[in-house]
Amino acid sequence: MTVPTCSLIAIRRRTPERPAGSIRAAGGQVAGAPCYTAARPPAPSPPVRAPGPPRETTTVSVLDDIVADQIRTDLPEVASGDTVRVALKVVEGNRERIQVFEGTIMRLRGGGVGRSITVRALRSGVGVERTFKINSPRIERIEVVRHGVARRAQLYFLRKRIGKAASLRERRT
Numbered sequence: 505m506t507v508p509t510c511s512l513i514a515i516r517r518r519t520p521e522r523p524a525g526s527i528r529a530a531g532g533q534v535a536g537a538p539c540y541t542a543a544r545p546p547a548p549s550p551p552v553r554a555p556g557p558p559r560e561t562t563t564v565s566v567l568d569d570i571v572a573d574q575i576r577t578d579l580p581e582v583a584s585g586d587t588v589r590v591a592l593k594v595v596e597g598n599r600e601r602i603q604v605f606e607g608t609i610m611r612l613r614g615g616g617v618g619r620s621i622t623v624r625a626l627r628s629g630v631g632v633e634r635t636f637k638i639n640s641p642r643i644e645r646i647e648v649v650r651h652g653v654a655r656r657a658q659l660y661f662l663r664k665r666i667g668k669a670a671s672l673r674e675r676r677t
Contacts, residue, residue, distance in 0.1 A: 574617050576639050579646050582621065584609055585654025585672050590623060590636055591644040602644055605634055608672065611658040624662060626670065631663060651675040 582588060589606045607625030610633065614620055619638045624631055636643060652672035662670050 571617050574639055576643075579638060579643075580648050582609055582612070582646065582648060583651070583654065584611060584657055584659055585652030585675075587649040587652060588621075588623060589647040589649055590634075591646075592636065592640075593642050593644055606649065607632075607634075608652065608659070608662065608670075610660065610662060624659075626666075629666075651677070 586609050587607065588609055589604055591602050591604050593600055594603045605623060605625065607623040610622045610624045612619070612621050617639050620635055621638060622633055622635045624633045626632070638646075651674065653675050654672060659672075
């Protein structure tokens with residue numbers, strides 16, 4: 505039985521173990537040496553699937569309709585750096601009241617129904633961050649107090665700032 509020898513290719517790269525222009529086989533073997541890569545059996549082909557029924561687009565459109573119903577349109581457009589006043593419903597025992605949280609929007613995340621904002625406020629010299637789902641039924645309203653200038657999407661640098669340094673310039677309109 506004869507073992508096939510590897511085909512030759514010219515390697516032009518210079519490496520420490522071989523000078524430039526030396527002849528090596530395809531797998532890094534010496535030219536004319538037995539080539540064991542050729543003795544491997546061929547890889548099995550993937551199974552062929554039978555064509556199934558055509559996909560229904562009605563389920564996707566039904567889901568899109570449900571999602572479209574849950575997205576709120578009564579809220580203002582907000583961006584990172586805006587100072588907002590978020591009024592949300594809080595349940596305490598058997599009572600429900602409105603709690604207002606005012607601060608700077610640090611980041612906006614996601615899109616569609618799962619969109620959320622993180623608002624940062626200073627309370628007694630301590631930074632407090634709260635994340636709100638914008639389309640949540642618990643949110644009564646969102647008011648934009650002022651539009652701030654932000655050149656980033658996430659304003660994490662505000663965490664290191666205290667007092668007046670933590671405020672952003674107001675955007676000119």
